[in-house]
Amino acid sequence: MSQAASQAIKLRVVVLISGSGSNLQALIDGVDSGDLPIEIAAVISNRPEVMGLTRASKAGIPTLVLDHKNFASREAFDIELMRTIDAYTPGLVVLAGFMRILTPAFTEHYLGRMLNIHPSLLPKFQGLHTHQRAIDAGETHHGVSVHFVTAELDGGPVIVQARVPVLPTDDAGLLAKRVQKQEHVIYPLAVKWFAEGKLKMTNGKTELNGELLAENGYQIEANDI
Incomplete structure:
Protein backbone atom coordinates (compact mmCIF):
# COMPACT_ATOMS: atom_id res chain seq x y z
CA MET A 1 0.00 0.00 0.00
CA SER A 2 1.28 3.46 -0.85
CA GLN A 3 1.89 6.03 1.85
CA ALA A 4 -0.93 8.17 0.44
CA ALA A 5 -3.36 5.25 0.59
CA SER A 6 -2.29 4.45 4.15
CA GLN A 7 -2.90 8.02 5.24
CA ALA A 8 -6.28 8.08 3.50
CA ILE A 9 -7.72 5.34 5.72
CA LYS A 10 -6.67 6.91 9.01
CA LEU A 11 -9.53 7.93 11.29
CA ARG A 12 -9.82 11.67 11.76
CA VAL A 13 -9.99 12.58 15.45
CA VAL A 14 -10.67 15.85 17.25
CA VAL A 15 -9.42 16.03 20.83
CA LEU A 16 -10.97 18.36 23.43
CA ILE A 17 -8.88 19.46 26.42
CA SER A 18 -8.96 21.85 29.35
CA GLY A 19 -5.53 21.41 30.89
CA SER A 20 -2.15 19.72 30.72
CA GLY A 21 -3.10 17.21 28.05
CA SER A 22 -1.22 14.16 29.33
CA ASN A 23 -3.72 11.81 27.69
CA LEU A 24 -3.43 13.86 24.52
CA GLN A 25 0.31 13.24 24.67
CA ALA A 26 -0.32 9.50 24.94
CA LEU A 27 -2.36 9.70 21.73
CA ILE A 28 0.31 11.79 20.00
CA ASP A 29 2.94 9.25 21.03
CA GLY A 30 0.78 6.44 19.64
CA VAL A 31 0.47 8.22 16.31
CA ASP A 32 4.21 8.92 16.19
CA SER A 33 5.05 5.27 16.90
CA GLY A 34 2.73 4.08 14.15
CA ASP A 35 0.58 2.14 16.63
CA LEU A 36 -2.48 4.39 16.33
CA PRO A 37 -4.07 4.50 12.85
CA ILE A 38 -5.52 7.97 13.36
CA GLU A 39 -4.95 11.55 12.32
CA ILE A 40 -5.45 14.11 15.08
CA ALA A 41 -7.14 16.75 12.97
CA ALA A 42 -7.35 19.39 15.71
CA VAL A 43 -7.05 20.01 19.44
CA ILE A 44 -9.62 22.37 20.95
CA SER A 45 -9.38 23.84 24.44
CA ASN A 46 -11.99 25.76 26.40
CA ARG A 47 -9.16 27.40 28.36
CA PRO A 48 -6.37 29.52 26.87
CA GLU A 49 -2.64 28.94 27.40
CA VAL A 50 -2.85 25.43 28.83
CA MET A 51 -0.04 22.92 28.43
CA GLY A 52 -2.10 20.69 26.17
CA LEU A 53 -2.10 23.37 23.48
CA THR A 54 1.69 23.49 23.62
CA ARG A 55 1.89 19.71 23.27
CA ALA A 56 -0.34 19.84 20.19
CA SER A 57 1.56 22.72 18.60
CA LYS A 58 4.88 20.90 19.08
CA ALA A 59 3.37 17.93 17.26
CA GLY A 60 2.21 20.11 14.37
CA ILE A 61 -1.48 19.70 15.20
CA PRO A 62 -3.87 22.62 14.57
CA THR A 63 -5.12 24.15 17.83
CA LEU A 64 -8.05 26.36 18.72
CA VAL A 65 -9.24 28.03 21.90
CA LEU A 66 -12.96 28.37 22.43
CA ASP A 67 -13.22 30.07 25.81
CA HIS A 68 -16.50 29.12 27.50
CA LYS A 69 -16.37 32.36 29.48
CA ASN A 70 -17.16 34.26 26.29
CA PHE A 71 -20.57 32.64 25.91
CA ALA A 72 -23.81 33.61 27.60
CA SER A 73 -24.96 30.05 28.19
CA ARG A 74 -23.82 26.46 28.17
CA GLU A 75 -26.07 25.85 25.18
CA ALA A 76 -24.53 28.68 23.18
CA PHE A 77 -21.03 27.39 23.88
CA ASP A 78 -21.93 23.84 22.88
CA ILE A 79 -23.51 24.98 19.63
CA GLU A 80 -20.36 26.85 18.64
CA LEU A 81 -18.19 23.94 19.79
CA MET A 82 -20.18 21.55 17.59
CA ARG A 83 -19.78 23.86 14.62
CA THR A 84 -16.04 24.10 15.25
CA ILE A 85 -15.58 20.35 15.63
CA ASP A 86 -17.65 19.48 12.59
CA ALA A 87 -15.55 21.75 10.38
CA TYR A 88 -12.82 19.10 10.77
CA THR A 89 -15.17 16.22 9.78
CA PRO A 90 -13.94 13.85 12.50
CA GLY A 91 -14.96 10.23 12.79
CA LEU A 92 -14.30 10.37 16.53
CA VAL A 93 -14.26 13.03 19.25
CA VAL A 94 -12.00 12.33 22.24
CA LEU A 95 -12.44 14.14 25.56
CA ALA A 96 -9.01 14.27 27.21
CA GLY A 97 -9.44 16.14 30.46
CA PHE A 98 -12.21 18.32 29.02
CA MET A 99 -13.76 19.80 32.15
CA ARG A 100 -17.18 20.75 30.86
CA ILE A 101 -20.61 19.28 31.51
CA LEU A 102 -22.04 18.81 28.02
CA THR A 103 -25.62 19.50 27.00
CA PRO A 104 -27.87 16.62 25.88
CA ALA A 105 -28.01 18.10 22.37
CA PHE A 106 -24.22 17.96 22.14
CA THR A 107 -23.91 14.40 23.42
CA GLU A 108 -26.70 13.24 21.11
CA HIS A 109 -24.96 14.80 18.11
CA TYR A 110 -21.85 12.68 18.72
CA LEU A 111 -23.55 9.62 20.20
CA GLY A 112 -21.49 6.51 19.55
CA ARG A 113 -18.50 8.51 18.30
CA MET A 114 -17.32 10.37 21.38
CA LEU A 115 -15.15 8.88 24.13
CA ASN A 116 -14.22 10.06 27.61
CA ILE A 117 -11.82 8.84 30.29
CA HIS A 118 -12.72 8.96 33.97
CA PRO A 119 -10.41 8.22 36.93
CA VAL A 144 -9.72 4.26 35.42
CA SER A 145 -12.46 3.78 32.83
CA VAL A 146 -12.83 4.72 29.18
CA HIS A 147 -16.46 5.04 28.15
CA PHE A 148 -18.75 6.26 25.41
CA VAL A 149 -20.25 9.66 26.21
CA THR A 150 -23.99 9.96 26.75
CA ALA A 151 -26.15 12.64 28.34
CA GLU A 152 -25.60 11.07 31.78
CA LEU A 153 -22.45 12.48 33.40
CA ASP A 154 -19.79 9.72 33.48
CA GLY A 155 -22.64 7.33 32.77
CA GLY A 156 -22.13 6.09 29.21
CA PRO A 157 -21.33 2.43 28.50
CA VAL A 158 -17.87 1.45 29.71
CA ILE A 159 -15.35 0.25 27.11
Missing part, protein backbone atom coordinates in the same frame (compact mmCIF):
# COMPACT_ATOMS: atom_id res chain seq x y z
CA SER A 120 -12.49 5.59 38.70
CA LEU A 121 -13.89 2.12 38.15
CA LEU A 122 -17.28 3.25 36.88
CA PRO A 123 -20.05 3.19 37.92
CA LYS A 124 -18.26 3.91 41.21
CA PHE A 125 -17.23 7.47 42.01
CA GLN A 126 -18.73 9.48 39.19
CA GLY A 127 -17.79 13.16 39.32
CA LEU A 128 -14.76 14.74 40.99
CA HIS A 129 -12.15 13.89 43.68
CA THR A 130 -12.32 10.20 42.83
CA HIS A 131 -9.00 9.15 44.34
CA GLN A 132 -9.70 10.56 47.81
CA ARG A 133 -13.22 9.17 47.70
CA ALA A 134 -11.90 5.70 46.90
CA ILE A 135 -9.49 5.89 49.84
CA ASP A 136 -12.18 7.22 52.20
CA ALA A 137 -14.52 4.40 51.14
CA GLY A 138 -11.93 1.78 52.04
CA GLU A 139 -11.69 0.43 48.51
CA THR A 140 -9.06 -2.26 47.92
CA HIS A 141 -8.91 -1.42 44.21
CA HIS A 142 -9.33 1.76 42.21
CA GLY A 143 -8.61 2.60 38.60
CA VAL A 160 -12.28 -0.71 29.14
CA GLN A 161 -11.09 -0.41 32.72
CA ALA A 162 -7.64 -0.75 34.30
CA ARG A 163 -7.54 -1.67 37.98
CA VAL A 164 -4.80 -0.76 40.45
CA PRO A 165 -4.57 -1.78 44.11
CA VAL A 166 -5.15 0.82 46.80
CA LEU A 167 -2.14 0.54 49.12
CA PRO A 168 -2.17 1.28 52.86
CA THR A 169 0.42 3.99 52.25
CA ASP A 170 -1.58 5.74 49.54
CA ASP A 171 -2.78 9.29 49.69
CA ALA A 172 -4.82 10.82 46.86
CA GLY A 173 -1.71 12.11 45.09
CA LEU A 174 0.15 8.79 45.08
CA LEU A 175 -2.93 6.90 43.96
CA ALA A 176 -3.61 9.44 41.22
CA LYS A 177 -0.12 8.96 39.77
CA ARG A 178 -0.54 5.19 39.50
CA VAL A 179 -3.98 5.56 37.97
CA GLN A 180 -2.77 8.14 35.46
CA LYS A 181 -0.07 5.75 34.29
CA GLN A 182 -2.83 3.32 33.30
CA GLU A 183 -4.84 6.10 31.65
CA HIS A 184 -2.02 6.53 29.16
CA VAL A 185 -2.26 2.85 28.26
CA ILE A 186 -5.99 2.21 27.98
CA TYR A 187 -7.09 5.44 26.26
CA PRO A 188 -4.92 4.87 23.18
CA LEU A 189 -6.06 1.23 23.25
CA ALA A 190 -9.74 2.20 23.11
CA VAL A 191 -9.11 4.75 20.37
CA LYS A 192 -7.21 2.10 18.40
CA TRP A 193 -10.09 -0.36 18.72
CA PHE A 194 -12.49 2.29 17.43
CA ALA A 195 -10.21 3.28 14.56
CA GLU A 196 -9.86 -0.37 13.53
CA GLY A 197 -13.64 -0.85 13.48
CA LYS A 198 -13.58 -3.29 16.39
CA LEU A 199 -15.46 -1.04 18.82
CA LYS A 200 -18.92 0.50 18.66
CA MET A 201 -21.89 1.39 20.79
CA THR A 202 -24.94 -0.81 20.15
CA ASN A 203 -28.29 -0.13 21.80
CA GLY A 204 -26.65 1.66 24.69
CA LYS A 205 -24.02 -1.04 25.26
CA THR A 206 -20.38 -1.51 24.28
CA GLU A 207 -19.67 -3.97 21.48
CA LEU A 208 -16.08 -5.16 21.00
CA ASN A 209 -15.11 -7.61 18.27
CA GLY A 210 -18.78 -8.36 17.68
CA GLU A 211 -19.58 -9.21 21.30
CA LEU A 212 -21.44 -7.12 23.88
CA LEU A 213 -19.34 -6.39 26.96
CA ALA A 214 -20.49 -6.51 30.57
CA GLU A 215 -21.29 -3.32 32.47
CA ASN A 216 -17.66 -2.81 33.50
CA GLY A 217 -16.29 -3.29 29.99
CA TYR A 218 -13.03 -5.02 29.11
CA GLN A 219 -11.05 -5.55 32.30
CA ILE A 220 -7.28 -5.07 32.62
CA GLU A 221 -5.30 -5.53 35.80
CA ALA A 222 -2.38 -3.12 36.12
CA ASN A 223 -0.01 -6.10 36.32
CA ASP A 224 -1.27 -7.24 32.91
CA ILE A 225 -0.12 -4.03 31.18
Whole structure:
Protein backbone atom coordinates (compact mmCIF):
# COMPACT_ATOMS: atom_id res chain seq x y z
CA MET A 1 0.00 0.00 0.00
CA SER A 2 1.28 3.46 -0.85
CA GLN A 3 1.89 6.03 1.85
CA ALA A 4 -0.93 8.17 0.44
CA ALA A 5 -3.36 5.25 0.59
CA SER A 6 -2.29 4.45 4.15
CA GLN A 7 -2.90 8.02 5.24
CA ALA A 8 -6.28 8.08 3.50
CA ILE A 9 -7.72 5.34 5.72
CA LYS A 10 -6.67 6.91 9.01
CA LEU A 11 -9.53 7.93 11.29
CA ARG A 12 -9.82 11.67 11.76
CA VAL A 13 -9.99 12.58 15.45
CA VAL A 14 -10.67 15.85 17.25
CA VAL A 15 -9.42 16.03 20.83
CA LEU A 16 -10.97 18.36 23.43
CA ILE A 17 -8.88 19.46 26.42
CA SER A 18 -8.96 21.85 29.35
CA GLY A 19 -5.53 21.41 30.89
CA SER A 20 -2.15 19.72 30.72
CA GLY A 21 -3.10 17.21 28.05
CA SER A 22 -1.22 14.16 29.33
CA ASN A 23 -3.72 11.81 27.69
CA LEU A 24 -3.43 13.86 24.52
CA GLN A 25 0.31 13.24 24.67
CA ALA A 26 -0.32 9.50 24.94
CA LEU A 27 -2.36 9.70 21.73
CA ILE A 28 0.31 11.79 20.00
CA ASP A 29 2.94 9.25 21.03
CA GLY A 30 0.78 6.44 19.64
CA VAL A 31 0.47 8.22 16.31
CA ASP A 32 4.21 8.92 16.19
CA SER A 33 5.05 5.27 16.90
CA GLY A 34 2.73 4.08 14.15
CA ASP A 35 0.58 2.14 16.63
CA LEU A 36 -2.48 4.39 16.33
CA PRO A 37 -4.07 4.50 12.85
CA ILE A 38 -5.52 7.97 13.36
CA GLU A 39 -4.95 11.55 12.32
CA ILE A 40 -5.45 14.11 15.08
CA ALA A 41 -7.14 16.75 12.97
CA ALA A 42 -7.35 19.39 15.71
CA VAL A 43 -7.05 20.01 19.44
CA ILE A 44 -9.62 22.37 20.95
CA SER A 45 -9.38 23.84 24.44
CA ASN A 46 -11.99 25.76 26.40
CA ARG A 47 -9.16 27.40 28.36
CA PRO A 48 -6.37 29.52 26.87
CA GLU A 49 -2.64 28.94 27.40
CA VAL A 50 -2.85 25.43 28.83
CA MET A 51 -0.04 22.92 28.43
CA GLY A 52 -2.10 20.69 26.17
CA LEU A 53 -2.10 23.37 23.48
CA THR A 54 1.69 23.49 23.62
CA ARG A 55 1.89 19.71 23.27
CA ALA A 56 -0.34 19.84 20.19
CA SER A 57 1.56 22.72 18.60
CA LYS A 58 4.88 20.90 19.08
CA ALA A 59 3.37 17.93 17.26
CA GLY A 60 2.21 20.11 14.37
CA ILE A 61 -1.48 19.70 15.20
CA PRO A 62 -3.87 22.62 14.57
CA THR A 63 -5.12 24.15 17.83
CA LEU A 64 -8.05 26.36 18.72
CA VAL A 65 -9.24 28.03 21.90
CA LEU A 66 -12.96 28.37 22.43
CA ASP A 67 -13.22 30.07 25.81
CA HIS A 68 -16.50 29.12 27.50
CA LYS A 69 -16.37 32.36 29.48
CA ASN A 70 -17.16 34.26 26.29
CA PHE A 71 -20.57 32.64 25.91
CA ALA A 72 -23.81 33.61 27.60
CA SER A 73 -24.96 30.05 28.19
CA ARG A 74 -23.82 26.46 28.17
CA GLU A 75 -26.07 25.85 25.18
CA ALA A 76 -24.53 28.68 23.18
CA PHE A 77 -21.03 27.39 23.88
CA ASP A 78 -21.93 23.84 22.88
CA ILE A 79 -23.51 24.98 19.63
CA GLU A 80 -20.36 26.85 18.64
CA LEU A 81 -18.19 23.94 19.79
CA MET A 82 -20.18 21.55 17.59
CA ARG A 83 -19.78 23.86 14.62
CA THR A 84 -16.04 24.10 15.25
CA ILE A 85 -15.58 20.35 15.63
CA ASP A 86 -17.65 19.48 12.59
CA ALA A 87 -15.55 21.75 10.38
CA TYR A 88 -12.82 19.10 10.77
CA THR A 89 -15.17 16.22 9.78
CA PRO A 90 -13.94 13.85 12.50
CA GLY A 91 -14.96 10.23 12.79
CA LEU A 92 -14.30 10.37 16.53
CA VAL A 93 -14.26 13.03 19.25
CA VAL A 94 -12.00 12.33 22.24
CA LEU A 95 -12.44 14.14 25.56
CA ALA A 96 -9.01 14.27 27.21
CA GLY A 97 -9.44 16.14 30.46
CA PHE A 98 -12.21 18.32 29.02
CA MET A 99 -13.76 19.80 32.15
CA ARG A 100 -17.18 20.75 30.86
CA ILE A 101 -20.61 19.28 31.51
CA LEU A 102 -22.04 18.81 28.02
CA THR A 103 -25.62 19.50 27.00
CA PRO A 104 -27.87 16.62 25.88
CA ALA A 105 -28.01 18.10 22.37
CA PHE A 106 -24.22 17.96 22.14
CA THR A 107 -23.91 14.40 23.42
CA GLU A 108 -26.70 13.24 21.11
CA HIS A 109 -24.96 14.80 18.11
CA TYR A 110 -21.85 12.68 18.72
CA LEU A 111 -23.55 9.62 20.20
CA GLY A 112 -21.49 6.51 19.55
CA ARG A 113 -18.50 8.51 18.30
CA MET A 114 -17.32 10.37 21.38
CA LEU A 115 -15.15 8.88 24.13
CA ASN A 116 -14.22 10.06 27.61
CA ILE A 117 -11.82 8.84 30.29
CA HIS A 118 -12.72 8.96 33.97
CA PRO A 119 -10.41 8.22 36.93
CA SER A 120 -12.49 5.59 38.70
CA LEU A 121 -13.89 2.12 38.15
CA LEU A 122 -17.28 3.25 36.88
CA PRO A 123 -20.05 3.19 37.92
CA LYS A 124 -18.26 3.91 41.21
CA PHE A 125 -17.23 7.47 42.01
CA GLN A 126 -18.73 9.48 39.19
CA GLY A 127 -17.79 13.16 39.32
CA LEU A 128 -14.76 14.74 40.99
CA HIS A 129 -12.15 13.89 43.68
CA THR A 130 -12.32 10.20 42.83
CA HIS A 131 -9.00 9.15 44.34
CA GLN A 132 -9.70 10.56 47.81
CA ARG A 133 -13.22 9.17 47.70
CA ALA A 134 -11.90 5.70 46.90
CA ILE A 135 -9.49 5.89 49.84
CA ASP A 136 -12.18 7.22 52.20
CA ALA A 137 -14.52 4.40 51.14
CA GLY A 138 -11.93 1.78 52.04
CA GLU A 139 -11.69 0.43 48.51
CA THR A 140 -9.06 -2.26 47.92
CA HIS A 141 -8.91 -1.42 44.21
CA HIS A 142 -9.33 1.76 42.21
CA GLY A 143 -8.61 2.60 38.60
CA VAL A 144 -9.72 4.26 35.42
CA SER A 145 -12.46 3.78 32.83
CA VAL A 146 -12.83 4.72 29.18
CA HIS A 147 -16.46 5.04 28.15
CA PHE A 148 -18.75 6.26 25.41
CA VAL A 149 -20.25 9.66 26.21
CA THR A 150 -23.99 9.96 26.75
CA ALA A 151 -26.15 12.64 28.34
CA GLU A 152 -25.60 11.07 31.78
CA LEU A 153 -22.45 12.48 33.40
CA ASP A 154 -19.79 9.72 33.48
CA GLY A 155 -22.64 7.33 32.77
CA GLY A 156 -22.13 6.09 29.21
CA PRO A 157 -21.33 2.43 28.50
CA VAL A 158 -17.87 1.45 29.71
CA ILE A 159 -15.35 0.25 27.11
CA VAL A 160 -12.28 -0.71 29.14
CA GLN A 161 -11.09 -0.41 32.72
CA ALA A 162 -7.64 -0.75 34.30
CA ARG A 163 -7.54 -1.67 37.98
CA VAL A 164 -4.80 -0.76 40.45
CA PRO A 165 -4.57 -1.78 44.11
CA VAL A 166 -5.15 0.82 46.80
CA LEU A 167 -2.14 0.54 49.12
CA PRO A 168 -2.17 1.28 52.86
CA THR A 169 0.42 3.99 52.25
CA ASP A 170 -1.58 5.74 49.54
CA ASP A 171 -2.78 9.29 49.69
CA ALA A 172 -4.82 10.82 46.86
CA GLY A 173 -1.71 12.11 45.09
CA LEU A 174 0.15 8.79 45.08
CA LEU A 175 -2.93 6.90 43.96
CA ALA A 176 -3.61 9.44 41.22
CA LYS A 177 -0.12 8.96 39.77
CA ARG A 178 -0.54 5.19 39.50
CA VAL A 179 -3.98 5.56 37.97
CA GLN A 180 -2.77 8.14 35.46
CA LYS A 181 -0.07 5.75 34.29
CA GLN A 182 -2.83 3.32 33.30
CA GLU A 183 -4.84 6.10 31.65
CA HIS A 184 -2.02 6.53 29.16
CA VAL A 185 -2.26 2.85 28.26
CA ILE A 186 -5.99 2.21 27.98
CA TYR A 187 -7.09 5.44 26.26
CA PRO A 188 -4.92 4.87 23.18
CA LEU A 189 -6.06 1.23 23.25
CA ALA A 190 -9.74 2.20 23.11
CA VAL A 191 -9.11 4.75 20.37
CA LYS A 192 -7.21 2.10 18.40
CA TRP A 193 -10.09 -0.36 18.72
CA PHE A 194 -12.49 2.29 17.43
CA ALA A 195 -10.21 3.28 14.56
CA GLU A 196 -9.86 -0.37 13.53
CA GLY A 197 -13.64 -0.85 13.48
CA LYS A 198 -13.58 -3.29 16.39
CA LEU A 199 -15.46 -1.04 18.82
CA LYS A 200 -18.92 0.50 18.66
CA MET A 201 -21.89 1.39 20.79
CA THR A 202 -24.94 -0.81 20.15
CA ASN A 203 -28.29 -0.13 21.80
CA GLY A 204 -26.65 1.66 24.69
CA LYS A 205 -24.02 -1.04 25.26
CA THR A 206 -20.38 -1.51 24.28
CA GLU A 207 -19.67 -3.97 21.48
CA LEU A 208 -16.08 -5.16 21.00
CA ASN A 209 -15.11 -7.61 18.27
CA GLY A 210 -18.78 -8.36 17.68
CA GLU A 211 -19.58 -9.21 21.30
CA LEU A 212 -21.44 -7.12 23.88
CA LEU A 213 -19.34 -6.39 26.96
CA ALA A 214 -20.49 -6.51 30.57
CA GLU A 215 -21.29 -3.32 32.47
CA ASN A 216 -17.66 -2.81 33.50
CA GLY A 217 -16.29 -3.29 29.99
CA TYR A 218 -13.03 -5.02 29.11
CA GLN A 219 -11.05 -5.55 32.30
CA ILE A 220 -7.28 -5.07 32.62
CA GLU A 221 -5.30 -5.53 35.80
CA ALA A 222 -2.38 -3.12 36.12
CA ASN A 223 -0.01 -6.10 36.32
CA ASP A 224 -1.27 -7.24 32.91
CA ILE A 225 -0.12 -4.03 31.18
